[in-house]
Structure formats: C-alpha cells, structure tokens
Amino acid sequence: MLIYPKAHFHPYTHASGGWGSAQSVMKILWREQAFAKGPRALMKQNKPDGFACVSCAWAKPGKPHALEFCENGAKATAWELTSLKTSPAFFAEHTLSELRQWSDYDLEQHGRLTHPLRYDPATDRYQETTWEQAYREIGAQLQTMQPDSVVFYASGRASLETSFMYQLFARAYGTNNLPDSSNMCHESTSVGLQESIGVPVGSVTLEDFEHTDCLFFFGQNVGSNAPRMLHQLQDARKRDVPIITFNPLRERGLERFVNPQSPIEMLTPESTVISTQYHQVAIGGDSAALLGLAKVLLEMDDQAQREGRAAVLDHTFIAQHTQGFEAFAALVRACQWQTVECQSGLSRSALEAAAQVYARSERVMMIYGMGLTQHRHGVQNVQMLVNLLLMRGNFGKPGAGICPVRGHSNVQGQRTVGITEDPKKVPVELIEQHFGFKVPEQMGLCTVDACEGILAGRVRGFIGLGGNFLRAIPDTSRMEPAWQTLQLNVQIATKLNRTHLLPAAHQWLLPCLGRIEIDRQNGVAQTWATEDSTGCIHGWRGSAEPVGPQVRAEASIVAGLALATLPAGSKIDWQGWSADYSQVRTAIGAIYPQIFHDMETRMAEPGGFHRPIAVARREWLTHSGKAQFVLPSTLNEDDDVNPEVLPRDVLQLMTLRSNDQFNTTIYGYEDRFRGISGTREVIFMHRNDIARLGFENGQGVMLTTAIEPEVKRQVGPLEIVAYDIPEGCAAAYYPECNPLVPLWHHAERSKVPAAKSVPIRLSLAG
Template sequence: MSSLIHPHARFKPYHSAAGGWGSAHSVMTILWREQALAKSPKALFKQNKPDGFACVSCAWAKPGNPHALEFCENGAKATAWELTSLRTEPEFFARHTLSELRSWSDHDLEQHGRLTEPLRYDRASDRYLPVSWEQAYREIGQTLRRLSPEQVVFYASGRASLEASFMYQLFARAYGSNNLPDSSNMCHESTSVGLQESIGVPVGTVTLEDFEQTDCIFFFGQNVGSNSPRMLHPLQHARRRGVPIITFNPLRERGLERFVNPQSPREMLGPDSTVISSQYHQVAIGGDLAAVLGISKTLLEMDRVAHVEGRPAVLDHAFIAEHTEGFASFVEQINSYSWATLEQRSGLPRAAMEAAATVYARSERVMLVFGMGMTQHRHGVANVQMLVNLLLLRGNIGKPGAGVCPVRGHSNVQGQRTVGITEDPAKVPVDKIEALFAFKVPEQMGLATVDTCEGILAGSVKAFIGLGGNFLRAIPDTSRMEPAWANLELNVQVATKLNRTHLLPGRDGWLLPCLGRIEIDRQDGVAQSYSTEDSTGCLHGWRGTAEPASEHLRAEVAIIAGLAEATLTAGQANIPWDAWRRDYALIREAIAAVYPQIFHDMETRMWQRGGFHRPLPACERQWQTESGKAQFVTAGRLDEDDDVSVSPERRDVLQLMTLRSNDQFNTTIYGYDDRFRGVHGTRSVVFMNRSDVTRLGFVPGDWVNLRTAVEPDVRREVGPMQIIAYDIPAGCAAAYYPECNALIPLWHHAERSKVPAAKSVPVTLHPGQPSAQDLQRALAQGEQIV
C-alpha cells in the first residue's frame, strides 16, 4: 500500500540521551504554549520542596535535601498544564454542543484551558449551562437520596490529597456504599495483592536512602525516562559508584539507556552522558515469569556447584530457613522447566538469564524496581510475587540497600489506599470509624473498576461520582462502555479541565470545577495545607503557591463536604463536614485517630524534611502474613496471559502492549511528539518488529487497523494507524494508551487484583486508510501524515 506524503518526516530515530537539551526545550515549549511563562517558572522553584507543593504528576519520592530544581520534564509539563492562562468558561459551551466536542481530540479538549464555573448538562440544547454551587449540591444530593447506595459509585483518581481522600471514603460509607474504585485498580493493585500475600505489606520496602547503599539494581517493565524521570538522579549516582543496573523490558527505552542531567552545566555543555543499564534484555511481552525463573534456575545451579566444590553458598540458606516458607515448592517448580521452555517463553537466550544471575549472585544488596509492565497481565499478581521470590533467594528484603520498589503512577494513588479508598471493607479499621463517626460501615464488598464497568453495562450502576480523572478513557473496552455510559441517571465529575468523560453526561450530568493542586486553598480567608504519600511510603505536607484560576473554583475538600451535607440526612453520621472544610488540621486529627500507627503526630511530622515513613514491618523482617513468614509463591504456569492465548499456528497474531508517550501523563496528552521513540506530530502509530512487518505483507508506513484476535463475536478495532519498524521482539507490537484501550476486553484482567491486562492483547492487522475527514482533522490538530 502507498501512503500519503507530507514534507515533514514523522519518524526519525532519536540518538540523544534522556534529559539534556531535549528535555529543556520540551519544557520551554509547553510553558510558551500554555501562556504560563509568567506563573510557572516561579512555581517550579517550589515544586517538590518542603515549603512548596507536591508535583501534580508522578508519585516518585521527594528528597529531604532537594535539588535546586526538583522537577522533571513531565512534572514541569504538568505544572504548566495546570497553571495555564487559557480558560474554558461558560461562553465556550454556549458556542459548542457536546456532540460537536466529541469529535475533538483528548489533547485539544484539555488544551483549551481551566474550567471556571460549575455546570449542568442541558439535554435540550446539548450544552453545559452555568449553575450555582448551592443548586449543584442540592440537586445532586436529592438524586443520591433517591437512589440505592449500591447503585452509586464513588471513583477517585490519584490526584486527591490524603485529606480529601479520607473525607470521600467516609462520605461514601456513611451514605451506605463501599463502591470506591480508584486509579490503583487500573495499574498497581496487582502489587498491593501480591506483596501483601508475600511479605505482609501492600507497598514497596525501598526508600531513597537505599539507592545510596545498594550494589545492584534490577528493572522490570518500567520506563523511567518518561514515567518517573526524577528517579534518573539516584540511578545516575548509583552508576557513578559502579552499581550494575540490569533491565528487562520489551522496548529499549532511552531513559534506561543514557542520561544527561539537565541540572548539571558540565553535562549540558559537554559530550558525555551516563550509561544507565549495564545489561539490557529485551524480554518478550508476557515473558517476565520465564525470565525470572531462568535467573532463579541459574542461581540454584550455582549454589549446587558451590556446595560440591566447598565454596560459600550462593543462596542465603539461613535467611530462607528462618524467614520464609514455600522454598521447596518453588525449587520444584523451577526444576520442572527446561531451558528450552524458558528461552521460548521469555524470548531470551539462556546466556542472558545466566548473565543477569551472575551479577545478582555477587551482589550483597539488591533492589528490584518494577512498573506496570509486570502488573498489567492476567497473572500480574504472580509476576509481582515471582520478583519477591528472586529477592528472597538471597535475603534481599529487610536490609539496607535492598528490597522491592514498585513505581506507582499518579501522585497520591498509594496514599488514597492508605486512608481508606478501597472497595474492601476488611481493609479499613471499621471499629474505629464506627466508634468515632456514629454510623454503620456497610459490610458488603464494593465495586472496583472492572466491577463498575460491568455494572454500567448491566444497568445495575445508576450513578457515578468522579473525584478527578478521565475514567471513560482510562478503562478498557471503551467502544462498549461509552454507549452504556449514556444510561447513567447521574454523572458528577470534579475536574480542573475538560476531558472525554465529561462529554458523555448521562441523563443528569454535572461538571464541578475544583482548585488545582498548585493553587492556594483559602477557607474563610485562611490558607490550608495538604498531605500526600509517595511511592516509597513517605508522607509529606505541602501547600499551594499560585492564585486560583477563577474565583468560582472550590477545593475538593469543600466540594466533598458540600455534597455530603446535601446528601446525608440528620443522624446518618456524626461527621463535622463544615468544621473540616474550614480547618484541614481537623481532618488530619481524624485521620490520626482512625490510623494511629501510621499518622500519630501527623501535624508535626509531615513538615519534617523528607517527610515521614509509614511503618513497614517487612523492612524489619517482620512478616504480617498468614504464616508469619515471607512466602515463596509458585506460579501456576508460564503463560502470563493464558485467557487470551491463541494457537501457535496463528502466525498472523501479534501480542500488543499499550504504552505512554514522552508527551503525556496517564490520559493527559500534552502533545503529539514522542521524542525518545522518534515520533513527531502523531499518535496514530503501531510499533512492530521489522521481520513481522515484512512477513505479514506490509511495509513501514502502511496504514492498518488493529483488531482484537479473540472473542470474534465482539468487534474490537482501532485505527487507522501507520506502521513503524522498531526495535521490539518478534511477535510483539506496541501502540499508545489510551487510544488502544478499545482493544482490551473487559474480562481480560489480572486474577484477584482485576487490573486490566493492557500489556498483552492479541491483535491482527488489517489494511486501512484514513478517510478524508480523518486527514482533515489530523492536520487541523497538528498531526503530521507521512
């Protein structure tokens, strides 16, 4: 097939390191585009600082002794995106119907600027119309009182503070609902389930200090250069100390290859860069279990040979005997797999797994870092537990410089879980909540994200309240979910900017604009402070520094209080909503009363330099598991996604993983460039191995539609997309999230954690061409067509 010609090539391999001038240029570009040059530079000097605000973007740890500029490229983009001078005022909706806006891209919707006033959907005109806050609270409350609690979902994105999150879950439970899905359901819930069972805590055990003491780091399924760039600083320091970093990832990501520190004049002006990964193994999609078993198999053989030859043991047998359970079963599983099987499933040669094991064996303090490349599989929980098994073999949990480090996404997604945002009432201190607030916590299990989607499709979920986020774009099976969403009786969205979810309002849609995280939150004239928890289990206090985008905006705490007061009847609970709204310190007192072990003396400790860490018994080798020991857990089988496995004879099927570009954070699309992967001006691409491109009868640049290769009675298709020949294992493909979410069946999720299995979806390719309308829209939106 021939492709359309455009004078600007849109794919050109990127040869520079992560960071450097490319990062600096990208930051300046978005500051200019958002008309934020006046406000953003001042705010950036306060970002992730003890006297400033917590980054709107990722959840990576905030150091006690920060750099002069303690932000990364994506953090700066998030700040500019929030502090933009652009506005989406009621006049905008007078000019545009929602039907028209549904043809806009995700980028253009948010690019238009900050929402400024509360709005209600008017079906007759197909527009949002301005309303007062009092009317919004009153009428939403009336609808909620009419509905049954089990029909209502209270969703929370990861951006809400600990204070807002705590109030939100109390509101839902006092109302009578445990339907509290959050963004963790879409990413790291596999981590929470797997770590709790294996080592007795649902979060990682690594702190920033461990990076200074480690002598080996393993990376699995995480793209540090785009998703958590501030981590590159401790990685760079580790490499300069000679610490090996061993990476397993299907794609060669630039941030895990080379880095130039933008805060170092010497590096910026010189030719050198830091090599990050000392070994880089391009594991096949879904091959991580096999790769870890291969490393473990090598360690067992090395230990056997050492014993025969009278040399020191390779495994930490004393640790295994004293602190673990299930070792014999794990060894039996390892021995059941041949090297040929492990090579075939992992996509790696035996020598690669042996090389990784050799470095691991001679390292005394090993950290293991992983991301959603491990959790978003059918057996994502087993993936996490297999990584723990690898650490347990040499006692690498519970000593300085060692441990497990899941890299969470959104800024407070971990903290929300800590203060009660969970669908499982067994995970909250029910007795304390009931005693303090005088209401009965509902006993039934609530709805997580996948359950919520199933309920909307079935019609049993009637109302959805979204505390931030872009739920309809983040979930799987979007082509089925969007039509079902229209049947909701009530759709309430608390947001800073317009997004796709807001354009499907249901029968009664409300858009409630809130303060951004960077903005000063004054209640009755008094500036308030907040707290969040980062990826390392460290809790920090912070304050907004910028003036609000509109006088009509309200804080999330105030919005929750207003909705709760309008919904709950007298005597339904003893919760001082208005007092909490006026003074957030009172909310923190309540948090400490419900969770005293974690949050005692919170008001003082959250202002310590570097914050304070939640208790992590596993770090002290105290295992709060059923057996009282750390668990070796055996995986059922090597196929990480056996629910979508297809016959090996189906040579036309590729395993697709969804990924984020360098120019986005979660569902927020900052632009159409993916600098590190050499893509410019578009997101309509699919990355393929060059051999697969040829054998399937295509050439790079061809337009194709992607179609899910299972459940043929349900048509799941996206496109058209252009093929890019790329360095990715044969049989694998990659394309952007959230555009490809429509390809993921709702039922294709991790066992027990129900995280959508977005990292392995079987697809077939079919010739396609963009329509004239597609081309016109793409060119209008700034996309470039090759």
C-alpha cells in the first residue's frame, strides 16, 4: 500500500490544461500499467466509432478533435483499463474487517475484480462462486422478501439498454424503488425545470455555444468536472464572448486555459482568459445574487422607458410566453439592496457590472452545476436562473438557454428510459401493454428515502448497479452500522470499494465489464447507447479486450438476476435481449417512441441524435402552457440556522472534488489546481477566519456539525489551509466530509443532500 507525505500547499499559478494535464495523464497510465492498452483506447474515446468516456456526461461532438478526451477522462480510462487485478486469491489473504482499514484509494487501486464472489460470514472473506449459483441464490433470497423492502440503485454509468432492462426488472418484481445518483446531484434541476419550463433537462445543444454572445457560470468547476467544455469556452472567448462566473472559490479552469492539443499554445507562455468577470459569491448566496441581477435589470428597464429608449426586458416574450412576471417583479423591487448584498456576499456594483453585460447581450446561456442544486433551496436556485433568462427571452433561439452540467456519464439517460422512483414519470400503459405485468402504483424510494428506510429497518435488501453508495450518501457514521443489518446486498461493480466491505446477512460481489471493453454476446460485439448533458443520444462500442473470461456485461447480469427471480412465462425475452442489444433498443423505441423512434439507425449517425426539447421551440409543457416565473420563498438558501442568531464561531462548509478524482473515485492525492498534494485531509479557510477563531495556518482541527447537537457528527483531523474563499465560508473534500451532512439536511422537494452548505464548528485536534 502506498504511503503519502504530509500535505504541502503551493499556489498553482499556471493555466488549466497545458503541460500539467499532459504530465498527469502520463503519470496515471504508468501507475495503472496501462501503457499497452491505454493510448490505443484514448484514440477511440468519445469518437463515433469508439466508446463514450466513463467519466463526465459532457457533450460529444459529431466532428471530434484529434484527441477528444480531457485529463480526467484519460484518468478514468486508465483506471478502467488497469493491468492490476483483484482476484479471489486477494480475498483469501484479506478479511473484510482488515480491508475496512484501507483507504478508498488503496481499495480501488488494487485493480479490477475478476470473478463472482459470495461473502462467507464464518471466515469474514469473499469466496469465489459461479454465476449460475449466484443468480440462483440471489433470486431465492429476493423471492422471500417483500418487493418494497428491496432497493434497486443505479449509479449513472450503465448504458441506456441496461438501464431500461434494470427498471423493468424492478417493476416486474413489484417495486418502484429505483433511486439513482441523480437524487444526489441534479434532482433539483429535474424538479425546478419541469415546473418552470416544462422539461426536466437543459435546453441547449453543443451547437448553441457557436451562436451565444454571453455565458454565465454558477457553481460549476469546469476545469476538474467537465474539462472538455473548455474547448467551447476557449472558442467563445476567441470570438470575444464575455464569460461571467459566480463561484465561492476561484477555480483555475474558469480563469485561464491552455489547450493541450495546440502545439503553439503548448510551446508559448500564452493562455486564454476564460472568465471576464469573476464574482466570489458567498456559500448559499446564489438566490440573492440572481435576485440582485434581476433587480438591476428592472431598474435599467424603468430608466429606459422613462428616457424613451429601447426596453431592456423582452416584454413581448414575457406577455406571450410567461406567467407570473408581475408578482416576481414586485417581489424583486421590494427587496432592499442591503439584504441582497448581505446574503450574496457581493456588492451592488459587482452585480450591476454583471447585469450590464447581460442586458446588452442578445443570446445568453446560463451554465450551472451542483453549487446551485445541493442546497436546502436548490430547486429555488434553479428556478431563479430560469427567471433571469425569461426576463430577456433567452429561450427558443440559437445560443440561448439553460445548461445544467450533469456528472456521471449516463445519469441523464438512465432517467430518460425509466430509472425513477415516480411511476407517474414512466409510460405505465405502454409498459403493461408490451410486457404483460402490472406496474406498481405506489411511489418508490429516492436515495434519501432509501437511507431513512435502512435506518428504520424497513429496507431489507439492496442491489447496486455500479457506484459506491455508502461513500456517496450523507450521514456516513449513522448509515454504516445500519447497512450491516440488511438481509441482502448485491453489488455489480468493476473494482472494490467501501460499500462492498460492510456485509449484509447475504452478500454478493458481481464483476462487470467496463464500458471500454468489447462486449461480445455469442461471439458478436455489441453496441450500446448513452445520453449526454445536452440530451444527445449516441451509439458506442468497446475497443479493449475484457479483463478476464469470468467478467460479464451489466445487461447479462441484470437478465440473469431477472430470470432467477421473476415467475416463469414473462413476456420479456431476457435471454434474447442480453444476447442482442438491438432487441432492447427496439423495445425502448416502442415504449418511448417520441424520443427513440428509429433508434438503431439514428444513434449510429455522427453526433448521434437529440431528444426533442419543446422549450427550444418555445413550447411550454407546464400546467398553464406557459413558462413560469417562480417566486423565491427566501434568500437564505440554507435556513437550518437563522443567520441573524448564528454564532460567530460557525462557518458554512461546502464539499468539493479535487482535480484527482471523479465522484467517489480517488485517482490520487494531488489537487493540482488548488496547490494541494500528499493528502485530502485539509480544510480551506479565509485568513481572517483563521485568525479571529484563534487558529493558525497548518494546524490540525476537528470539524463538527453545528446543528442537531444530540447527534455527534465529526470529521478530522484536517489541516487548515489559508485560501481565497469568502469570509465565513470553508471548503473540504467529498466524500470524506459526508459524515457531517445530516440525512435530513436536503433540498426541499428534490431531496438532494445539501452538501454545499453545512454549518460547522472547529476545534483543535487532540
């Protein structure tokens, strides 16, 4: 196991991309012993004749660059194609009790899982089993359980075909318990956009970047979480398009960029300035900042009308296409600037500077990430973005609209084909007509509900289609003991992670093919599809040989479990579907004809095909038939504690990801863009807060949640790092800080964990 030195901090002064990214890619290819397969695979990554990146869901162009991958995408490829293996012999040497002492990095770094495994409580070890025996025993367990006591979780990495099969399996079994990773990140988007504009997804395509004349960023770190977007941002800046960023931390990817694919840029000191304005909004201050921008627009429009000049607002669009503007405008006018400045942490003049650019731009896009959605009022944040766009008619024209940046590679797509706990969001009649079973009517469990069910003992079984559920969820110290009371735990995975190490009474670990590997069924290489952040569906195929003969495709595993569990005589041809994915696509097209008609042909076209987005045609599938201005209920996005009585020693903590990770997967211990190396055990604080709270830079501290004191939630020791962050705010890494997030501390209506603003206190480590 690798041992790393004490943390050290050196501010990163270079641009994002450039030689730093190139060196990082070479380093991980070497460490994963993937120099033989890695470079060949990278040439196929995100190409029409290749495979979709297993990392983020950013759009894949129809005419790709020569190298259509980013630093983190290359890390994900090397991580999956590693030559390192975790075989049954490894588990013969290590008990689960021992492995629980390992770090997340060391567990996954050991390599790919190679054989199906069953947990043996007598020896506290995984032992090799056969696929047939695993299916038979899991099916027998499921048949003894109440369907609504079992959760079918999906991480967002599975293909459209596998996801469609998985949700049918769950519903045929008798439950809508289909939580997924979207519940933990962009469910606030799905709820907010559906209510405001009638669709649960963004309205822009990759082509819109070519037509926009202004971009706004909120709560999204493109340099680490979707670096390929930097190509579109660089192109926009070369056209002198302003990019205005609102983010608590100054992230390097939103400041400067060097394109690693440009020899000229790599060989000169030049770089592209990305953000033309950068506003360090206070944690939880986004709604206030957005209201402030709207307030400036109203003031500018009033003045224009008084002076007989052209209106600033698009009054024709507002009258024809929206509802609720008058009430929204009245609320904005009534809000005092002192309140806006206090809540947002920004000055009136800063918001006026941003609003001036917005007012003179005709085609504006709003891009955002989990910095907006993971708050108690995350749904409101999303709807405030929509309000701002509606004020100037920035929907339904090229270069304008809203762009949520999704995380996992097919998290949006799996929702499109039925991975949802809400049966009202699936075509029940078509499913029942085609497949001959009754879809359960009761609402299923989302992620937070599933966790509450485990704590209460109502959830007895868990099937995980990918992911590291126990590390991704909040309230870790309460959830881990409860997890071990489960009757059944089945994990479909490529590598070992912490969720696999806390055993249920009956537990299996089933190794699946990676997305980059060739998926042969009956000797025929299969193709599969995903949907990206812009609603574009692409077809793909693997390019590397599988890690071993015992590893099976996710679709095959789902089919095997379904056949062993469900009664005989099903109208679903599980065996036929798992042998020929085109049959699954035919079924998807029958259930979702508006989106997936002629799927087999259309997904093979360069650039794929887009799902229809009514908003792009200025059609509003809302209850009123118009886009809705939705009024904010508060400007305090995280109101568990009244800020007027908040003790001075309480900071607002946001969790964040490093440059060396993707979701819960840790690639290494170097957060290059923030200047951290050697550890992840740090907390970023403003120098003034360090001094006034009586600490020193470099000291070790314990972090304790400052709400619900009867439940002790603590993390540490973490090393203090003085950093450029607003006063009263702090930041530390996810998932290490998840124990600080109470399970009930989630977004209203969407139930997304509010991990971007957690009240904490600090104390010196003992």
